[in-house]
Amino acid sequence: MSSAPILEVENLQIEFRTGRDTVHAVNGVSFQVESGETAAILGESGSGKSVTASAIMRLLQSPPAFVAGGSIRFKGQDILSLPISQWRDYCGREIAMVFQDALTSLNPVFSVGWQIAELFKAHGIAKGRDADNRAIELLERVGIPDPASRAKDYTHQFSGGMRQRVMIAMAIALGPDLLIADEPTTALDVTVQAQIMELLESLRQDSNMAMILITHDLSVVADVADNVAVMYAGRVVERGPVADVLGRPAHAYTLALLDSVPQARGKGSKLRPIVGSPPDLARIPKGCAFNPRCRFASDLCRNETPPIVEVTPGRTAECHHAEQVFNDG
Amino acid sequence: MGQFLGRRALHSGIALIGLILAVFFLVRLTGDPTDLYLPIDASLETRKEFAEKHGFDRPATEQFVVFLKDVSEGDLGYSLRKQRPAMELVLEAYPTTLALAGVAMSLSIILAVLVGAIGAYRPGGVFDRISSIASLAGASAPDFWVAITGILLFAVTFRWLPTSGTGDWPYWVLPIVVLMLRPFGLMVQVVRASMLGALASAYVKTARAKGVRETSVIFVHALRNACLSIVTVAGDLAVGLINGAVIVETVFGWPGVGKLMIDAVIQRDFPTVQATIMVTATAIFLMNIVIDLLYVALDPRIRHQ
């Protein structure tokens, strides 16, 4: 953790301009990822996790998506100002992504071997038989039995877990320094989920790759991540080392999230689902976006945007009542 | 697969028999060819002789039995008009039609894929809007009207192109353009719609995340998926092109199968009508098989069922 962060996202703002409404999907997200670490992004559905990830890969379709502000630096390079063709040279080679639904994310009409080999061809690293053989090696590395013959198969011939392994093989093919995994296990059976997480973690450790793990699953975050960023309504509301944040949250939303999940906070604590639903991102409430659902909410929360509070060194929370939550939560 | 093709062949066989029946009896409703082929003042004797020679004196059902027997021996009869085997005439005319239709179809597919794909890449953009309007106009313009206007404009007024007949490339321009209008216009719309879907798909996102170049994203990843619906429509249009060829060949005096068919119908040359229709129907059947096979080759999900 001595050198500069591999990724710095600063005050990123993304909006979708559709018809009359502007959906503010990401409203000033900031976080960093150090090389070699696993950073988790945690948050409810619709909080802007995938949009943030897609913005980093520059995969958002514009229109309707627009970067309304902020910057993204990858290895010190401001990527949003790079010509897209130049950024594509980084994609796959230095930064890669595993998507949630491998069934739709893999091309149905090309063999999986071809799709992996394509990475070597697209980046001018290998071609022909050589590329094919490397694809087979990768399939073997992600634990697909009989890789030489499986390479000729198509997506629909694989089980969900095997498909996600193929996706992972593609993502690690060129040894990227940063891997973004967007809910890599949500589409899978519980038993398979654990295997995939284990695979990702071991591959990450082997090559000392950094990883952004986007997930709903608190136990996965607790198991594998070093740092966590909790997102709500397009903002990172709390950030810090995993053990600290999950052990003793300082944002009312993080606390509510932990209380809503069985066993997240040890035995004996009561289950308390978060009331209400996430805000309409075209009409985000004034003050703190979480105030209508928050049991700590005061007039201050309803009127003023909360400041970024440094709870302990290296930990921040955007909550008017951070201290109160931190001390008696 | 074999079973599928077998079923397909059986269905087509039944359809072909129905078609032959209909054609055989319908052409005979158009009138007696004797009047057309003999001088008005021909004696009753001569008329009887002509009718007997071609079997027109017997009941239509009996003629049909004889016809079936001949067909089973590979004999499609003699053209009344040309005094040559009808099959020979058809096989002579076919290459000309196939060349015309083949060039028109290939050009339509290539251009439609390019135009449709580029339009879908920036939906609502200037190129997309112009190409959408142009393709709609092309698909809905009546081809005989376009053909005649084309002749008047480019052949008569400007004298850039010949009015009719066949020869080197200037003779091909107008017939091909007229023949292309509908398939091109319709296919641009199909390509555009299926490319819109393909380009918005998750696998295209994956390809970009892999660092694949944008031209490959469009013309390999997206187009290869869009091909499935393009092939289906292209197949239907290719069949429709045979109908278009009848009009175009007649207007441009193109010595193909379409013109042969029309002339034969007008002159009550029954054996030639029957031969052109049987050969055309068989060609359409074969083309459908090719399309099915192509479809299976293109979609691995069907292949493995």
Ligand SMILES: Nc1ncnc2c1ncn2[C@@H]1O[C@H](COP(=O)(O)OP(=O)(O)OP(=O)(O)O)[C@@H](O)[C@H]1O
């Ligand atoms: N193309 C789009 N047009 C309009 N709004 C969009 C578009 N894509 C995303 N959004 C909006 O952005 C918001 C954030 O979406 P995002 O996919 O980032 O959520 P998420 O945190 O990844 O949720 P999940 O856990 O369900 O994956 C959503 O409310 C969604 O409505």
Ligand SMILES: [Mg+2]
């Ligand atoms: Mg998501």
